[in-house]
Amino acid sequence: MLTDRLSSLDVSFLCLERSEAPMHIGAVAVFTSASRTDPEALTQVIAERARRIRRLRQVVRPTWLPPGGAAWVEDPGFDPAWHVRHRRLPAPGTRDDLAAEVAGLMSTPLDRSRPLWEVRLLTGLVDGGFALLLKLHHALADGLRALQIGASLVDGPGEACAYTEDAPADPGAFLARGAGEVLAWSRQLLDPRAVTDMPRLVNDTVPRLAGHTYAAATSVLQVALAPAPGSPVNGQLGRARQFAVATVDLDDVRRVRKEHGGMVHDVLLATVAGALRRWLLEHWPDTDGPDLRVMVPVSRRRRGDGGGNRLAWYVVDLPVGEPDPVVRLHRVRAAMERSKAAGPAAGPGVIALLADRLPPVVHRVATPWAGRLAPRLCNMMVTSVPIPNVPFRLGDAELRELFPVPPLAPGQRIGFGISTYRGVAHFGINADHATVPDLPLLAKAIPVALAELLE
Numbered sequence: 001m002l003t004d005r006l007s008s009l010d011v012s013f014l015c016l017e018r019s020e021a022p023m024h025i026g027a028v029a030v031f032t033s034a035s036r037t038d039p040e041a042l043t044q045v046i047a048e049r050a051r052r053i054r055r056l057r058q059v060v061r062p063t064w065l066p067p068g069g070a071a072w073v074e075d076p077g078f079d080p081a082w083h084v085r086h087r088r089l090p091a092p093g094t095r096d097d098l099a100a101e102v103a104g105l106m107s108t109p110l111d112r113s114r115p116l117w118e119v120r121l122l123t124g125l126v127d128g129g130f131a132l133l134l135k136l137h138h139a140l141a142d143g144l145r146a147l148q149i150g151a152s153l154v155d156g157p158g159e160a161c162a163y164t165e166d167a168p169a170d171p172g173a174f175l176a177r178g179a180g181e182v183l184a185w186s187r188q189l190l191d192p193r194a195v196t197d198m199p200r201l202v203n204d205t206v207p208r209l210a211g212h213t214y215a216a217a218t219s220v221l222q223v224a225l226a227p228a229p230g231s232p233v234n235g236q237l238g239r240a241r242q243f244a245v246a247t248v249d250l251d252d253v254r255r256v257r258k259e260h261g262g263m264v265h266d267v268l269l270a271t272v273a274g275a276l277r278r279w280l281l282e283h284w285p286d287t288d289g290p291d292l293r294v295m296v297p298v299s300r301r302r303r304g305d306g307g308g309n310r311l312a313w314y315v316v317d318l319p320v321g322e323p324d325p326v327v328r329l330h331r332v333r334a335a336m337e338r339s340k341a342a343g344p345a346a347g348p349g350v351i352a353l354l355a356d357r358l359p360p361v362v363h364r365v366a367t368p369w370a371g372r373l374a375p376r377l378c379n380m381m382v383t384s385v386p387i388p389n390v391p392f393r394l395g396d397a398e399l400r401e402l403f404p405v406p407p408l409a410p411g412q413r414i415g416f417g418i419s420t421y422r423g424v425a426h427f428g429i430n431a432d433h434a435t436v437p438d439l440p441l442l443a444k445a446i447p448v449a450l451a452e453l454l455e
Helices: 006-017 041-050 095-106 143-152 171-190 193-226 250-260 265-283 325-342 347-353 361-375 439-455
Strands: 026-033 057-064 071-076 082-090 117-123 128-136 239-249 293-301 310-320 380-386 397-403 414-420 423-434
Touching: 006 071, 006 347, 026 095, 041 082, 041 117, 041 143, 057 380, 071 265, 095 128, 095 239, 095 325, 095 414, 128 143, 128 397, 143 293, 239 250, 239 293, 239 397, 239 439, 250 325, 250 423, 250 439, 265 293, 265 310, 265 380, 265 414, 265 439, 310 325, 325 380, 325 439, 397 414, 423 439
Parallel strands: 082 117, 293 380, 380 414, 397 423
Antiparallel strands: 026 128, 026 397, 057 071, 117 128, 239 423, 293 310, 414 423
16 A cells, blocks of 8 residues: 655655666674674564564555655565575675675665665674674665664664654545645646636746746756866776775864864865875876865754655865865865855755655656766765764674765766764775776775874
């Protein structure tokens, strides 16, 4: 029975997906265990907790009203054991072995005939610990929503990442709402009285539509006239992925922020810029030139919000062409301040807000084509998710690290995810396997880039 609708933004992620650019997000949670891990017991615990979350029991089905829409419906054959599986890493179970396993798992699109999520318990780490890979389709969750779902599968303070779900809508109300959206304008146009109401209709509606249209037109024109610069980080994608991780001490990040001003996030972005510069010059010495344009997602989620995606984004120039690390930081800070002052509804970032207002049928037709323009909008994505500074556990094992795994949009060969947890910033780098050489070198450049800011 259809009761839970996907928003237009959620539908857009389904439409954007290709075999070489699957639209799922992920996170790798690494646990330290004081005792021997019992994989069967852990997978049973996670599967039982997943069963309690309605959205994890549902599949996506198309709707007639509104046309092109989609809804979440209970999967009659739902089996959480199919979604929660165990795999032992090959010996010796190093960080590189874990990254390779994550890359392989993230390369495969989710099966749309089933609920759009998976969990993999990865044991055999060299230190005796284990990792959980949570994989969710972007239509199901944004970064903060994924954090809430993940927190519901492990043990931790209930208030730290409170997970809430919208109450299922009455089926009649669901159909009525979809029909109402389709017929609202038709009634106005067909009703003879609409002629006499036209002045009021124009006065009420035109300014609102004009504002949206102007913002959209301005954004498209901005991208057309000043597209993101050409870069080796953009181009055709293959189906395989690479994954690499890095960590830096948040105390060092705060020292840089205290000395140079700005926000912790500014320092982290400047660190990414420094690492990218070092890596690009190593492989492409002639690329010491234009900045890279990055998309920085911004959560619009409020306490108690359910649903899938509640986000907008900023589009910021990352000064990889600047040789001075301190100047890079000041430029990042200035760019972020300008973006925040303008708000996410200004510039190319408005496209995310407009995507949520377009009818789903438009996404069905236009989004697969528009996705090809992603490299013109920006070169890559850099996400950031702060984790509550509280202990999370699974049984007697304690969460030690959490690395985000961002998706790659068509034509974008690298994506960065950053999480901050208990005094450490964790970087997860997702990249195209065929075209990005030596991704571990990029990961190793991250602490070096922060050290440059400490000198």
